[in-house]
Amino acid sequence: MHKKIVHSFLMTFLISFTLGFGLLYVSLYKASIAQDRGYLFDTVKLIKNLEIDELNRTRLGDTFKSEGIRITIIKRDGKVLYDNYKGKITEKHLQREEVKQAIAEDTGTCIRHSDTMQRSYLYVADYESDNQTIVRLAMPFDGLSQSISILLAPFIFSICISFMVVFILSKRMADEIVEPFQDITNTINSTNISEDVLSFDKYDYPELYKITDALTNMSMENKKYLERLGKEKKVRQEFFSNASHELKTPLTSIRGYTELIRSHTIQDSAQIDTCLDCVLKESDHMTQLINDILTISKLETEEMQVxxxxxxxxxxxxxxxxxxxxxxxxxxxxxxxxxxxxxxxxxxxxxxxxxxxxxxxxxxxxxxxxxxxxxxxxxxxxxxxxxxxxxxxxxxxxxxxxxxxxxxxxxxxxxxxxxxxxxxxxxxxxxxxxxxxxxxxxxxxxxxxxxxxxxxxxxxxxxx
CATH class of the missing domain: 3.30.565.10 (Histidine kinase-like ATPase, C-terminal domain)
Structure with missing residues (x-):
């Protein structure tokens, strides 16, 4: 029971901690994406005010490239006019998800794998209806591995410290819970239940009162039952003793009178008749005694055919x-x-x-x-x-x-x-x-x- 309590506490902690970390990770993950998107949309506003020639002239595109940001300017028909990573792109970009969103809603965003760059990117796109162009920015996005690499070390450190604290507390709590049960067991083992009634200390757990009260009541009933068995045993012993005595008395009389007649000690016919009357009387008495004993036995066992x-x-x-x-x-x-x-x-x-x-x-x-x-x-x-x-x-x-x-x-x-x-x-x-x-x-x-x-x-x- 002690081990089960400790294991239950530790399993509960691990599950709770893992769920909490998962919720924290999802929250940070969403916050990180929202922050990166906000940054990219702010950058889009800056680029929308520049011409393509100005991007080349000011080498602003190379500056963004050094920061890992990819700039792509796309015509309404999907033709790529400028890309700071690729000198010339002939592939149409009209079917790109972020481009379709931008054309339909003025802005668009998505996370997907880039066939051109062969890695995953976070894309944002803004459609400029005046000059029929789409400004698209992207930054590398590694998803789970990016976030886990940041949180893994703190997570491992936190779970180790927390696990040790929970283990110590759960062990102490398990000792406090199991101790009353050990006391109850020791009390039961040290009590002679055939003579004494179980008596327990008062514990801090109200739930244990039902157990101790039930054990005490059971002990009292057991003692009463044993006392009743003792009395019934004594009654049975007295019954057999009395029955033997009551049966022996008429048998002794019958044997005595019979021996007198058999030995011809008595010759007078009147005395012989008196002896025979006594034999009949004692036999009737014995018959009545046996019938009464059988009647009581049948009434007690409910075997009498009534x-x-x-x-x-x-x-x-x-x-x-x-x-x-x-x-x-x-x-x-x-x-x-x-x-x-x-x-x-x-x-x-x-x-x-x-x-x-x-x-x-x-x-x-x-x-x-x-x-x-x-x-x-x-x-x-x-x-x-x-x-x-x-x-x-x-x-x-x-x-x-x-x-x-x-x-x-x-x-x-x-x-x-x-x-x-x-x-x-x-x-x-x-x-x-x-x-x-x-x-x-x-x-x-x-x-x-x-x-x-x-x-x-x-x-x-x-x-x-």
Whole structure:
């Protein structure tokens, strides 16, 4: 980049200098021609007052010849009467360009090659109508070579001095331009972008602010991304650890009961039936756990094949409450349902999962003789569903993690309360799937309320 800047400056200088010299040369060239023509026309006025004999007698023609000026006097018919370079010219000059101009306009001028003198001349001609003669003067004209020979030495000297000055200035300017980029590079190389955010000095070039700001923002986003990856890695590790533990527990129970039966340690048929019931219960628990894990995995990866249908949510809610009636009666709970009859367009499994998991949790973590308030209604275009209990509540520090997989609030009590620890995580993923909202409020030993809003309302119940 440094070399490119210097080369660009030098090329710009050379092109500019050459163009400037060209314009100067053209200006001097035109000025020189104009000066020579003016001098020749002034000389013509002097000669017009003299006769040809006087030119010979005064030897004025030889004087002009010594100065390089050629005098020619031509008759109207083109015959040459006098020429101070040639004693006698028989060739007609009527077709000469300057002669034709003089006859037509009284004066004429041109630059051309002379066949008689075998070199280029600047010609001026003046027509005298009284005596029908044309006075023509000419001086040698070498064109470019004449002007270049005068300007070449100053041009070479000027371009050498200017080139050195421009080279020094361009190198210094290139150093000033490249230095901030070197600082930026050094800052990037010396910063651990996985832990720190890039921070740059303020530079004199506003254009660099966009680069440094973009790098800083990218560094911040990168750090956030790495932190998120770290958290997700930790969550995955906890998930596999918890999943292994949750699967290992029922497997251990199943193996223990099976070994008891297999070893014939238990002979009583009633005890054997009890062991088999425990095996079935633990296998059901393990099956439910695996199904819940698969459900969350599919929701996260959006691989679940979702079948949408029109659902009458009040009827679905009533059936879920009826399913959970044995657990409600066992805890001696009072359940109050305030439901509006309306239709939604969604997955039946999704909506049923939300109803079942929220109500099931409200039962499990409630107090004996407690209360559960369930509300289901339309809220503009959203389905509004809330479950509030009078249970043990959730501590403030646990509320942020309550929707994580396998997270159980009361570790000691969780051992006696059946469940996979995935219910609220499934609820959260289903809500996010429909781009809805879920809100939790809870106080310890007072109760918990969870509200779900989903934009899935159908305005009218469809016939089909």
């Amino acid at each position: 079948t949408y249908s029109h659902i009458q949510v009040k009827k679905l809610l009533d059936s879920v409450v009826e399913t959970l009636k044995p657990q409600i009666e066992e805890m001696d709970l009072k359940v109050y349902v305030n439901a509006t009859d309306f239709t939604v367009f969604a997955s039946l499994d999704h909506i049923k999962g939300i109803f079942y998991n929220l109500i099931s949790n409200a039962i499990k973590y409630n107090k004996s003789n407690g209360r559960i308030d369930i509300e289901l209604k339309k809220n503009q275009k959203n389905m509004y569903f809330s479950v509030e209990d009078t249970g043990i509540g959730i501590a403030k520090k646990d509320q942020e993690r309550i929707f994580q997989r396998f997270y159980r609030v009361d570790k000691q009590r969780s051992k006696t309360i059946p469940g996979t620890g995935l219910g609220l995580s499934i609820v959260k993923h289903v809500v996010y799937y429909y781009e809805g909202k879920v809100h939790l409020t809870s106080k310890e030993n007072i109760g918990t309320k969870i509200v779900v809003e989903l934009p899935i309302i159908v305005k009218e119940i469809p016939e089909n």
